[in-house]
Amino acid sequence: MPSMNETNGSAPIGIGLLGLGVVGSAVAASVLSNDGQKRGLKLCGALVRDASRQRAVELPSGSVTTDPDIILDSPDIDIVVELMGGEEPALEYISRALAGGKHVVTANKEVISKHGERLRALATEHNVSLQYEASVGGGIPIINPLLDDLSANELLSLRAIINGTTNYILTEMASGGASFDDALADAQGLGFAEADPTADVDAFDAVYKISILARLAFGVSVPVESIYREGIRKTASQDFRYAGELGYTIKLLAIARRENGGLLVRVHPALVPVDVPMAKVEGVLNVVEAEGDLVGPLWLQGRGAGAEPTASAVMGDVLRTASVIGGTGNVRQARPIDSELPLLEMDEHQCKFYVRLTVRDRPGVLAQIAGALGEMEISIASVLQMDTDAELKNADLVIMTHPAREANMQRAVERIDALGDVDNVANLIRVESYPTDR
Ligand code: HSE
Numbered sequence: 001m002p003s004m005n006e007t008n009g010s011a012p013i014g015i016g017l018l019g020l021g022v023v024g025s026a027v028a029a030s031v032l033s034n035d036g037q038k039r040g041l042k043l044c045g046a047l048v049r050d051a052s053r054q055r056a057v058e059l060p061s062g063s064v065t066t067d068p069d070i071i072l073d074s075p076d077i078d079i080v081v082e083l084m085g086g087e088e089p090a091l092e093y094i095s096r097a098l099a100g101g102k103h104v105v106t107a108n109k110e111v112i113s114k115h116g117e118r119l120r121a122l123a124t125e126h127n128v129s130l131q132y133e134a135s136v137g138g139g140i141p142i143i144n145p146l147l148d149d150l151s152a153n154e155l156l157s158l159r160a161i162i163n164g165t166t167n168y169i170l171t172e173m174a175s176g177g178a179s180f181d182d183a184l185a186d187a188q189g190l191g192f193a194e195a196d197p198t199a200d201v202d203a204f205d206a207v208y209k210i211s212i213l214a215r216l217a218f219g220v221s222v223p224v225e226s227i228y229r230e231g232i233r234k235t236a237s238q239d240f241r242y243a244g245e246l247g248y249t250i251k252l253l254a255i256a257r258r259e260n261g262g263l264l265v266r267v268h269p270a271l272v273p274v275d276v277p278m279a280k281v282e283g284v285l286n287v288v289e290a291e292g293d294l295v296g297p298l299w300l301q302g303r304g305a306g307a308e309p310t311a312s313a314v315m316g317d318v319l320r321t322a323s324v325i326g327g328t329g330n331v332r333q334a335r336p337i338d339s340e341l342p343l344l345e346m347d348e349h350q351c352k353f354y355v356r357l358t359v360r361d362r363p364g365v366l367a368q369i370a371g372a373l374g375e376m377e378i379s380i381a382s383v384l385q386m387d388t389d390a391e392l393k394n395a396d397l398v399i400m401t402h403p404a405r406e407a408n409m410q411r412a413v414e415r416i417d418a419l420g421d422v423d424n425v426a427n428l429i430r431v432e433s434y435p436t437d438r
Pocket of ligand 1: 192
């Protein structure tokens, strides 16, 4: 397709970058490339924290600045590309850019998950566009397909692996028997995990991302605080061993699904049958599995992080926005919050559970545990006794239940934990249901 500049010879489209880290540098390189110039893009400035730092990309002299006003107030800049991350000052800069009549492209999942609805309204008020394809799933096209190609569908569910760092850690634990700490250290050594891994391993990152997807897919506001969140710190190497014996692996899943007349949004580790495709999404790969009433099941898999995949999504947004400025295209904005679908509490969720306990290995212990489960109307499907220590007279018990209500399971766990012969309930993992496993 000929570029807008080739077709109408209009003035270049000014790009201002906020942030010049690994993704920002890859985006700058793309804008400065021959292809970027042929498409009429011009890099007018880049906001950095430290102007003296060496970067992977050489920028035109004088275009690097530590003063946000140079970017936000420049009449030459049409599109502000925010790649700083974090809530502030990114939120302030995005808001100022939109209010100043500039289009915005951002990869900022925290800002969009917490303030997306307000920013959408601000963009509409000022007749500019706000695009954030790179905020979820790195290079995977998911935001625009939800807004555009899938917009005739009623979405039934989204089920995703949308954090590459934790998927890398869990894959290492599954394949090599690594402990959580060793797999995390390995991920940090390779640059996948941050020095402070909280956002990834405690699942805040995945919560931001599923909040964005759920808002767009279901037309409801899904505040991040409303989402059930559980990270992977409790997942131990023996959980993979025991789950493997039962035909499962463990993945951190982010799920938004219509059920019981409402929408339940949750992020937690889950047992996934080893023979379903999701079990085979390994390392830093991400996947989003959607189900629409018209399209049926849909599978989008790709690289969920990294400079180039993220730059692919950012540049897609930049070029879409450029075509609007050139008068040859349009962008889809998120639809306003228009659904009455209530958000459901996790307490009402029903699933099978995997329970790992360390107990005294002596007569009557299993009966006490079965009694506590029975009192809460939870039915046992199978019990495995593992890793018996004859000297300490301890054993690991793994109990698989039939489908049970979350609130009942939590109460049962409290009662079991209080039993004298139970050292602890070491882990409780929900079993995700797939058509092959029903
Ligand atoms: N930290 C994220 C991940 C990548 O591990 O998937 C950026 O969204």
